[in-house]
Amino acid sequence: MGRRKPGFRKNHYFTHQRNRDNTKPQNSTERKPYTTIVRENEKFVQYYETQNVCSTKEEFDNFISVMKTDLPSTFRITGSKGVARKMLELVEDQLIKDCVQQEGSEKPPNIFALPWYPEKLAWQLELTRKDIRSCEAYYKLHNFLISETEHGTISRQETVSMIPPLVLDVQPHHKILDMCAAPGSKTAQLLELLHKNDDAIPSGYVVANDVDNKRCYMLVHQAKRLNSPCVAVINHDSAMLPNMFETLADGSSQQIQFDRILCDVPCSGDGTLRKNPDIWTKWTPANALNLHGIQYRILRRGAELLTIGGRIVYSTCSINPVENEAVIHRLLADSDGALELLDVSSSLPGLVYSKGMEYWQVSSRNLEFYNSFEEVDEKWRTTIRPQMFPPDQEVKEKFNLNRCIRILPHQQNTGAFFVAVLQKVKAFTAKEKKFENEKQESDNESKKRDFDERLPENQRKRRRKDVYREDPYVFFKEDEPVWKDIQSFYNISDKFEAQCLLTRCHEGKKKNIYLTSSGIRDLVVTNQSNIKFINTGVKAFVRCDNKNMKCAFRIANDGLESIYPYIGESRKVNIPKEDLMALLTNNDPQHSPAITSLSESIQEQVKDLSPGSCILIYTEEVKGSSDPMVIHISGWRGTTSLRCYTTQHSTVHLLRLLGGDISKYEVSKFKKAEEDSKPEETEAVKEDEAKEVEN
Numbered sequence: 184m185g186r187r188k189p190g191f192r193k194n195h196y197f198t199h200q201r202n203r204d205n206t207k208p209q210n211s212t213e214r215k216p217y218t219t220i221v222r223e224n225e226k227f228v229q230y231y232e233t234q235n236v237c238s239t240k241e242e243f244d245n246f247i248s249v250m251k252t253d254l255p256s257t258f259r260i261t262g263s264k265g266v267a268r269k270m271l272e273l274v275e276d277q278l279i280k281d282c283v284q285q286e287g288s289e290k291p292p293n294i295f296a297l298p299w300y301p302e303k304l305a306w307q308l309e310l311t312r313k314d315i316r317s318c319e320a321y322y323k324l325h326n327f328l329i330s331e332t333e334h335g336t337i338s339r340q341e342t343v344s345m346i347p348p349l350v351l352d353v354q355p356h357h358k359i360l361d362m363c364a365a366p367g368s369k370t371a372q373l374l375e376l377l378h379k380n381d382d383a384i385p386s387g388y389v390v391a392n393d394v395d396n397k398r399c400y401m402l403v404h405q406a407k408r409l410n411s412p413c414v415a416v417i418n419h420d421s422a423m424l425p426n427m428f429e430t431l432a433d434g435s436s437q438q439i440q441f442d443r444i445l446c447d448v449p450c451s452g453d454g455t456l457r458k459n460p461d462i463w464t465k466w467t468p469a470n471a472l473n474l475h476g477i478q479y480r481i482l483r484r485g486a487e488l489l490t491i492g493g494r495i496v497y498s499t500c501s502i503n504p505v506e507n508e509a510v511i512h513r514l515l516a517d518s519d520g521a522l523e524l525l526d527v528s529s530s531l532p533g534l535v536y537s538k539g540m541e542y543w544q545v546s547s548r549n550l551e552f553y554n555s556f557e558e559v560d561e562k563w564r565t566t567i568r569p570q571m572f573p574p575d576q577e578v579k580e581k582f583n584l585n586r587c588i589r590i591l592p593h594q595q596n597t598g599a600f601f602v603a604v605l606q607k608v609k610a611f612t613a614k615e616k617k618f619e620n621e622k623q624e625s626d627n628e629s630k631k632r633d634f635d636e637r638l639p640e641n642q643r644k645r646r647r648k649d650v651y652r653e654d655p656y657v658f659f660k661e662d663e664p665v666w667k668d669i670q671s672f673y674n675i676s677d678k679f680e681a682q683c684l685l686t687r688c689h690e691g692k693k694k695n696i697y698l699t700s701s702g703i704r705d706l707v708v709t710n711q712s713n714i715k716f717i718n719t720g721v722k723a724f725v726r727c728d729n730k731n732m733k734c735a736f737r738i739a740n741d742g743l744e745s746i747y748p749y750i751g752e753s754r755k756v757n758i759p760k761e762d763l764m765a766l767l768t769n770n771d772p773q774h775s776p777a778i779t780s781l782s783e784s785i786q787e788q789v790k791d792l793s794p795g796s797c798i799l800i801y802t803e804e805v806k807g808s809s810d811p812m813v814i815h816i817s818g819w820r821g822t823t824s825l826r827c828y829t830t831q832h833s834t835v836h837l838l839r840l841l842g843g844d845i846s847k848y849e850v851s852k853f854k855k856a857e858e859d860s861k862p863e864e865t866e867a868v869k870e871d872e873a874k875e876v877e878n
């Protein structure tokens with residue numbers, strides 16, 4: 184996986200469009216620094232005051248003033264149960280002490296676990312990203328966040344963005360569709376939930392889609408950090424997502440109905456004003472009017488692809504009812520009782536939020552507010568549509584719009600967000616009249632928006648060139664020549680489905696071998712002609728033509744957890760802590776530690792182990808947890824030495840878990856800059872920014 188690392192960082196629609204529109208590469212020096220942006224917009228204030236998004240004037244003033252401040256940093260702890268518990272122990276015992284309170288100020292910044300997130304695995308720091316990046320006292324915290332994010336053990340995701348996957352109630356057997364998935368923080372969370380039982384290969388899977396080809400590669404990068412064989416990245420307009428098919432036990436095929444769907448649609452993003460202050464200068468009520476149609480069509484297509492009894496979560500980072508309750512109301516009205524809003528408040532204990540709005544007004548771009556479509560001035564009737572209005576107040580109860588969740592920034596110092604959870608209770612059939620309305624809407628949108636097919640011919644050619652052509656997905660056949668050697672060298676169980684291994688070339692020497700779950704394999708094989716697959720498969724084996732090893736492939740760390748249970752005991756080595764430390768702290772890349780320098784236990788275990796790839800297993804009890812921390816690392820038994828394959832980030836991560844000395848890696852970029860006599864921090868900051876994963 185992972186063929187390129189794109190540079191986009193924003194995920195709300197208008198900032199994203201701006202990036203797309205710009206023909207020149209974005210140069211950060213051309214951007215207006217956020218500190219100089221005036222965080223004022225009269226229309227914004229007037230619009231939301233009129234919409235009564237807060238219940239009192241005082242609350243509204245508080246809402247506006249918090250909206251003008253920067254966002255605090257947050258992260259989630261991910262990974263297998265044992266490792267996650269150990270990370271939590273480190274965060275509670277060490278991170279807070281060493282990284283935050285050492286600041287030396289009278290009142291250290293607050294850091295706390297989010298009450299509604301299970302098992303204390305999500306944390307909020309009352310420090311902005313900029314505080315952490317630019318203040319020397321926090322360099323250890325910054326290093327921790329960067330290296331553990333890169334390693335995949337934490338995810339730097341905004342608080343409110345963690346909610347949609349949580350309320351989707353994901354189980355490991357679910358077929359999940361993420362309709363608008365890039366850059367992929369929620370996809371990553373969905374995958375973690377799919378793997379929550381620590382099964383090597385869960386039977387469910389995640390199909391992560393985005394219309395934007397380049398942003399699909401951000402998804403690939405995110406998914407790669409989680410090393411799951413259960414995800415496929417695809418590239419379609421989800422309002423017109425083609426049907427997908429699966430093969431049944433008798434060999435026939437049927438259309439896939441997803442168990443869970445996340446519909447985190449493109450939106451005006453005014454809920455992200457704290458993170459993206461440039462929206463202050465661009466905000467108008469027209470943004471929401473322009474997006475309502477596509478939001479509705481994506482949600483409706485999702486509802487069609489959902490199985491009966493399944494859940495779909497609709498979310499936006501917008502405050503505007505036209506993008507939120509209006510879209511939900513429209514679908515509920517169109518679906519004739521096929522969909523119901525669920526009350527999920529009990530699954531988010533301690534979350535402060537406002538109930539969904541049951542009444543709102545629709546406004547023109549000039550802030551003329553209307554209570555019904557009949558009142559709308561003729562000149563606005565192409566942009567303001569009847570479906571944008573609230574339900575008739577006599578029948579509003581039947582829609583339960585108050586079950587929607589609205590989170591405002593002042594409620595718990597977050598961004599603003601909207602979430603609605605829908606369940607499908609019977610088949611969904613589209614109403615005829617809808618299509619007439621949509622034709623009108625599409626016509627309007629086509630004038631305003633610049634989707635690929637609507638670009639001028641000269642730009643279209645350029646965009647097509649940008650699109651990356653994918654290598655094929657070539658799954659192993661039953662008699663795959665290289666498989667025999669691999670299977671016998673690693674003593675792999677017959678239960679392992681070798682047909683789920685794939686390469687990315689039809690001919691020539693196979694370099695990397697990837698693994699998918701059987702569900703993903705079937706999805707790719709069955710739908711390759713109608714679905715544009717961008718990426719799938721976790722790297723399981725890597726070619727290494729070493730004359731001392733009888734097999735041409737070594738085990739890759741990426742896919743190790745998935746293949747581990749199938750590998751015979753003969754190539755597994757239980758490694759004691761001191762030996763693992765010795766391997767991790769070996770400073771000489773040319774000379775791995777000699778076996779004779781390691782413990783007797785290791786010498787005994789590797790005595791009869793032929794040279795080549797092996798798995799090192801480290802186990803440690805975790806305080807207050809019934810799940811021990813178990814770490815598997817790809818290792819190499821040389822003729823006289825032993826080594827482990829780790830990147831620098833994973834070395835730091837492992838040493839941190841083991842309580843080892845990481846001072847050599849704890850570089851303060853401030854000190855380094857001083858020592859190097861380099862001007863200021865600019866390069867270091869740029870590099871750190873590039874490494875930080877957007878949510």
Ligand SMILES: C[S@@+](CC[C@H](N)C(=O)[O-])C[C@H]1O[C@@H](n2cnc3c(N)ncnc32)[C@H](O)[C@@H]1O
Pocket residue numbers: 194195196344362363364365366367368369370392393394395398419420421422447448449450477481878
């Ligand atoms: C709010 S962002 C999604 C954020 C993402 N769910 C996450 O958590 O990282 C909206 C995404 O929708 C994508 N998008 C816009 N229109 C789309 C469409 N018609 N079909 C599929 N994706 C679309 C955009 O490219 C953008 O990546």
